[in-house]
Amino acid sequence: MATNEELKERIEAGIPGARAEVSGDGHHFEAVVAAPQFSGLSRIAQHRLVYDVFGNELGDRIHALSLQTKVQ
Amino acid sequence: MSDETNPLRDAIRQAIDENAVILFMKGTPEQPMCGFSARTAGALQTLDTPFAAVDILPDPRIRQELSALSNWPTIPQLFVRGELVGGADIVAEMYESGELAELLGVEQPDEVAPETREPAPLAIENRL
Numbered sequence: 001m002a003t004n005e006e007l008k009e010r011i012e013a014g015i016p017g018a019r020a021e022v023s024g025d026g027h028h029f030e031a032v033v034a035a036p037q038f039s040g041l042s043r044i045a046q047h048r049l050v051y052d053v054f055g056n057e058l059g060d061r062i063h064a065l066s067l068q069t070k071v072q
Numbered sequence: 073m074s075d076e077t078n079p080l081r082d083a084i085r086q087a088i089d090e091n092a093v094i095l096f097m098k099g100t101p102e103q104p105m106c107g108f109s110a111r112t113a114g115a116l117q118t119l120d121t122p123f124a125a126v127d128i129l130p131d132p133r134i135r136q137e138l139s140a141l142s143n144w145p146t147i148p149q150l151f152v153r154g155e156l157v158g159g160a161d162i163v164a165e166m167y168e169s170g171e172l173a174e175l176l177g178v179e180q181p182d183e184v185a186p187e188t189r190e191p192a193p194l195a196i197e198n199r200l
Contacts, residue, residue, distance in 0.1 A: 043158065043162050043165070044144075044156065044157075044158055044162060047158070047159070047161070047162065048143065048144070051144070051145050051146070054145075055145075056145065058145040058146055059135075059145060059146055059147070064108065064146065065146070066108075066160070066161050067161050068161070
């Protein structure tokens with residue numbers, strides 16, 4: 001089962017310089033992600049960067065991942 | 073013409089182009105099958121915006137083709153005038169800030185939620 005810790009590590013590894021706070025119940029997760037790369041990107045582009053880290057695990061092993069993104 | 077035809081993807085693209093506001097969701101606005109879909113449909117209904125709703129549950133290929141088209145992995149997905157606006161989070165944020173009402177060209181209601189009109193359910197499946 002996916003854990004908060006795993007998601008946090010993978011987001012921070014997948015988006016260098018990002019800081020992620022992840023909470024969740026093992027299926028539904030919420031992440032607040034701040035990263036320098038987000039600057040200049042639309043919200044959708046920012047969220048895509050985070051979703052791309054997990055590929056097709058989303059909707060499957062990770063049932064839902066709600067995002068809040070901020071430019072660091 | 074693309075070499076391998078993909079009728080389902082073409083039907084989805086056509087639905088996106090033909091409907092000014094279209095929401096791909098789990099279930100229907102009257103009977104949403106997931107909280108995120110319910111919240112997104114609810115925002116549109118509260119803004120009293122007519123929208124087409126496509127239930128992606130009956131056929132898993134709809135979700136696959138849609139996500140390939142939109143490069144967005146989760147459901148729901150809201151399109152306005154052919155553009156992906158976002159998933160539940162972005163739509164919720166936009167609803168709170170009034171951006172959604174602005175994008176849809178409607179008034180942001182203060183409190184009273186107008187009675188919800190039946191949006192046209194669009195069954196993609198019967199176009200296969």
